[in-house]
Amino acid sequence: MIKLILISSFFVFINGDFETESLCGDHNATSKSIIDYCISQNGSLKFRCCFLSNSSNILAIDLTEMKLNKVPDLKEFTDLTNLTMVDLRLNPQLESSTQDDFFGMLSLDYLYLPEQYPCPGEKHAWQSINQTIDPKGILCMYQKDVCINSTNFCVEPNSYCATNGPNHFFCLCKTGYYGYKCLRHGQFPMGKFFGISITTTIVLSIFFFWTQRRHVKKD
Amino acid sequence: MSANINSSQETANNVDVRLPQRPSKHRYTLYHLSTFILTFVSYAMLHAARKVFSNVKSTMAEEWSAVANETLNPIKPDQIWNQTRLFRSPGDATIFLGVLDAVFMFSYSFGLFVSGIMGDRFDLRIVLCLGMVITAVVIFLFGVVSEWLHIYSVAWYVCFWILNGLAQSTGWPCVVAIMGNWFGKEGRGFIFGVWSACASIGNIFGAALAAAFLSYGYEYPFLVCAVLLICCAAICFFAIIPSPEDVGAKEVEISVEETPTTTVDDQETSEETELVVTTQEPTTNRPITFFRAWLLPGVAMYSLCYACLKLVNYSFFFWLPFYLHSKFSWQESDADLLSTLYDVGGIIGGIVGGLLSDFVGLRSIVVVPALLIAIPILFIFSNLANNKAINGVVMTVTGVFIGGPANMISAAITADLGRQEVLAASDQALSTVTGIVDGTGSFGAAIGQVLIPIIEKHWHDWRFVFYFFVLMMFITCCCILPLFVRECKIVINKIKSRYSANRQRAYDTL
Numbered sequence: 001m002i003k004l005i006l007i008s009s010f011f012v013f014i015n016g017d018f019e020t021e022s023l024c025g026d027h028n029a030t031s032k033s034i035i036d037y038c039i040s041q042n043g044s045l046k047f048r049c050c051f052l053s054n055s056s057n058i059l060a061i062d063l064t065e066m067k068l069n070k071v072p073d074l075k076e077f078t079d080l081t082n083l084t085m086v087d088l089r090l091n092p093q094l095e096s097s098t099q100d101d102f103f104g105m106l107s108l109d110y111l112y113l114p115e116q117y118p119c120p121g122e123k124h125a126w127q128s129i130n131q132t133i134d135p136k137g138i139l140c141m142y143q144k145d146v147c148i149n150s151t152n153f154c155v156e157p158n159s160y161c162a163t164n165g166p167n168h169f170f171c172l173c174k175t176g177y178y179g180y181k182c183l184r185h186g187q188f189p190m191g192k193f194f195g196i197s198i199t200t201t202i203v204l205s206i207f208f209f210w211t212q213r214r215h216v217k218k219d
Numbered sequence: 220m221s222a223n224i225n226s227s228q229e230t231a232n233n234v235d236v237r238l239p240q241r242p243s244k245h246r247y248t249l250y251h252l253s254t255f256i257l258t259f260v261s262y263a264m265l266h267a268a269r270k271v272f273s274n275v276k277s278t279m280a281e282e283w284s285a286v287a288n289e290t291l292n293p294i295k296p297d298q299i300w301n302q303t304r305l306f307r308s309p310g311d312a313t314i315f316l317g318v319l320d321a322v323f324m325f326s327y328s329f330g331l332f333v334s335g336i337m338g339d340r341f342d343l344r345i346v347l348c349l350g351m352v353i354t355a356v357v358i359f360l361f362g363v364v365s366e367w368l369h370i371y372s373v374a375w376y377v378c379f380w381i382l383n384g385l386a387q388s389t390g391w392p393c394v395v396a397i398m399g400n401w402f403g404k405e406g407r408g409f410i411f412g413v414w415s416a417c418a419s420i421g422n423i424f425g426a427a428l429a430a431a432f433l434s435y436g437y438e439y440p441f442l443v444c445a446v447l448l449i450c451c452a453a454i455c456f457f458a459i460i461p462s463p464e465d466v467g468a469k470e471v472e473i474s475v476e477e478t479p480t481t482t483v484d485d486q487e488t489s490e491e492t493e494l495v496v497t498t499q500e501p502t503t504n505r506p507i508t509f510f511r512a513w514l515l516p517g518v519a520m521y522s523l524c525y526a527c528l529k530l531v532n533y534s535f536f537f538w539l540p541f542y543l544h545s546k547f548s549w550q551e552s553d554a555d556l557l558s559t560l561y562d563v564g565g566i567i568g569g570i571v572g573g574l575l576s577d578f579v580g581l582r583s584i585v586v587v588p589a590l591l592i593a594i595p596i597l598f599i600f601s602n603l604a605n606n607k608a609i610n611g612v613v614m615t616v617t618g619v620f621i622g623g624p625a626n627m628i629s630a631a632i633t634a635d636l637g638r639q640e641v642l643a644a645s646d647q648a649l650s651t652v653t654g655i656v657d658g659t660g661s662f663g664a665a666i667g668q669v670l671i672p673i674i675e676k677h678w679h680d681w682r683f684v685f686y687f688f689v690l691m692m693f694i695t696c697c698c699i700l701p702l703f704v705r706e707c708k709i710v711i712n713k714i715k716s717r718y719s720a721n722r723q724r725a726y727d728t729l
Contacts, residue, residue, distance in 0.1 A: 156286060156300070170296055171294045171300060181281055182299065183281060184435060185435070186434060188435040193443065193446070201453050204458075205453055205454050205456075205457040206457075208253065208457055208458030209458065212250065212253055212457075212458050213458060213459075216465045216466055217466065217467055
């Protein structure tokens, strides 16, 4: 926990856009959705964050009313694989950046966004998109696997598409392939190759020396 | 005294050595066989190293650059797809690889002149082995170390590729000189015709190496190639005998004139007589100067001729798959396969041409008609329809009439030029002459490599490239026309005299 706070304070220091003291901050969560969800999942609520029971994995996070102008880059300081719910409403200046937002949030299934911010990937990435009234915003529900719908994402040879958060995907190497651009396959048989070539060389050298250069006259 | 000299040429307990002294023309020993194989394999390995590079190129371009930019969905994660190691896109890397090719050809052609001179002044075996070892080290640094240590630097690649050109250039003058030493003028055309297939075999071997080891990473074909080159150099170091004199056998050409004397096997005197011999013979190693080599009859003419011919020949090697791919939009593997037919044609042309020239006893008289036939074939080739069978046949024929003469000039004819009668028996000229002919040729080829993309870009039409080839072929013919005319006169005189002799004989019998 101390570690988390330390890291989060560091994060705040380097990220000027994220103006609160730390990720989980010092005031309590105000979003009703977050609080309800946290209780239903038996999570423990610590200020803005809802932690999965007795672990440091964040389950839900309330980022409402933080005067954000971009989605904070959460991946730098916490494990996002369990993050299921994010509330970003009441941030009227929030602008979308399709490249980085929600990158790596694989289990994000409830995303509350302010009105001006459309669901990333729209219908391609979400099973249902609803308007919320209080506070005003959009709820993007249930992530879709972007890889299933589009076949042309990972066209490079030996790679496959792996989903990586809403409207994000990774191109990973197929099994057996590795290295930059997945160009490598298998392991070079060093020992065998050197063994064979060195023995062959020695045998042939001796053979040829015996039959040939032995007879050379030195002047 | 003569008996003494003769006995010094051989050791008492070696039967093999005595054989070449017999005056018979085609006395081939085990030495000849091993020389043939070793030089063949050495040069094939060097050529394989070049082919490995050209087949690994596209993978290298990928490794050097990020994935071609897709703005909508950039491929992630970055460490797998988007490292800008040397270039932004594979396209930029391909341009750089083209520059490397040109740099290699120029340094190779310059290196040939130097290696030729060195080959005549130092032990051919040492020069060849050293050249192969340096090539291996350079390839290792170029392809393997740069990848293992992630040294992706333009300067690194250019430097080592220039060095590679210089190191590889030791190969050809040395192997031709060694072959020329062992195989006399009789039968040289045929033997050199078969032997000059080494370049094509090397290409096939290199392509196989690249295909077999590329999946482990592009550095492994280079590693395998470097190790095999060192192995080959080691074997050559312990095996190659640069000249028949080294084992006490006389050269074939001279041995014909020499009267065979009874061998006196006196082991006690052999040491003493050796001393006598070394003082008596002028010196076994008296290299001619670079400029005198240029002035030898035929050398300058054939060098210029070969410059134009090698330009066309190499352009075919390098651009044929690309041309077929862009004109008929064939798959690159198909285009590659069909273009090897050109190689096959070259081997056939070299062997048949060599045989014919052995039969006539003269070489230009075979080369010039072949080159003249090549000109209309080039016209036909440039207007072919999209048909793989017809293209394959015409490609083979083109190979016979362009690749064949090129093989003949680079091997058999060069060997003739370096060991012609004008030179004293002790003159060492073969390696220098080979260096000059092939060096000029490679220089032409290097210029061709630069010119062809320019011509193609300027007129946007491959036909102009073919017109350029035709022009080059025409110049090629003009360069050796004087030799052709002279040889024609010789043949006509021969026929006349034989005819008149026959008539005389007919009169006599009457």
